[in-house]
Structures are given as structure tokens and as C-alpha cells.
Amino acid sequence: MSDRPVFHTLALDCPDPRALAAFYADLLGYAVTADSDDDWVTITGPGPQLSFQLAPDHVPPTWPKNDVPQQAHVDFFVTDIAAAHQRVLALGGLAIDPVEPPAPSPPRGFRVYADPAGHPFCLCRPTRNAW
Template sequence: MSDTARETDATVSFDCIALDCADPAGVARFYADLLGGTVSGEGDDDGEWYDVLWDGPRISTQLAPNHESPDWPRGQQQAHLDFVVADIAAAHERVLALGGTALDPVEPPRPAPERGFRVYADPAGHPFCLCRPTKDAWG
């Protein structure tokens, strides 16, 4: 085998981020609704895996019956997703309406905030951030 073939065989590419949760269908619907995407299929044969398809990288949810939500900010967040949003106030209300939770800060957004992101949790407790697209956005 040539060196070029070995390099090609070792190429790594991004496939998805998979989130463990007790309700993979529900968490997939949350992200699909939040991001304007769709949930692919009805899960695998056992209903344990769902894919969220949208304009960004694929997000998958996987059944973990004994899943324990991250305890952020008291404990480790394990991992989190960052999403860019132009209208933080509208996105804040949308997250809450879909069953998400504001973590930091918890109060509704104010005009021209000092910090460029806000932390939320999906219905299974996974942290994610809504971030402003540029340093001067939101005011």
C-alpha cells in the first residue's frame, strides 16, 4: 500500500454529535424545532437513535435509560453545543416554549448585554449556548 493510500484510509471527518438521554425522540424534536430542522426516521429498530437534520452538523440522540443530566454550573457540563442567533430575546422565548431551561442568566434578555452568550439546557439537561453572531451584535 502506498503512503498516499495509507493517508487516505486514515482521513477522519466529522459525522455528528450524539447526545445520550432517556427520551431520544423528545430531545431530537426539541432540537429540530429549535433549529428549524427535521427528525430523521423513527429511530433505529429499537427506537434508540434519532437524527436531527438542519443546515448545520447532524445532531443525534441516543437512548441511555439511566442518563443523569449534567449538573452545570455546580458540576461538569461534559460537553455543550453553541448556536448563533441574531435575536436573543426571541430565541430565549422559543427555547422556553419548547421545554428548554435558562441556566445562566435565568432572567429574560436585556438590550445590549455585556456578555455575548447565554446558557440553556435542553429537556434532558444538556447545556447549550445561544451566542451573538458578532462582537457588536445585540446593541
């Protein structure tokens, strides 16, 4: 093994790890791991895994107002931003910037959303070197 770190997991604090894991598992087509419990839930799929850690006093970010900073965010590549937008909303996510539905081929290459616990994330059009 090399001494170079390899990206493995992004963990998000949240008030309900199972619910937030279900949101991202549905969004990404991932599965909840068998060793998950009420305090720590992990989902796995074709990319790096995501974990969700119980934080009963979690305060959702208020980005872009910055009353409570965004803390972290994740970017996801999608080939059809308009279809992914509808999927995010159907799963309980919230459009933040912009809030209106995207055109079929929007000129801007990303859109900002919040998951059900308030964490911002972006849906991004892939760059040439991304895949």
C-alpha cells in the same frame, strides 16, 4: 476523500431520544431522519446533524454546580438572543446563566441553557468571522 476528518454528527445520550430530538428539531428548524428508531434518533438541517442515543440511566448534568459535570455542550449562533431565549423556554428548555430574560441587545454575547434532558447549550451572538 482526504484523511482529514470532517465534522458530521454530535450525539447526546438521553433518556428519551425522540423527545429530545423533537426539542432540537423545533429549535433549529431541522427534521428527524426516516431511519431513526427508539434507540437512536437523528435530526438534519443546514448544519451538522445531531443524534440522540437512548441512555436509560442518564444523569443530567448539574452545571454550574458541578455535582454532575456538564459532559459536553453545544454552541448555537443566533442574531436575536432575546427572541431565541423565548423560543428555548417555549420548547421546554431552561435558562441557566443568567436566568432572567435578556435585554433586547444584551452586552454579554452568550447565554447558557439546558435542554429538556439537562444538557447545557449556549446561544451565542455570532462573531465577525462566523458566517
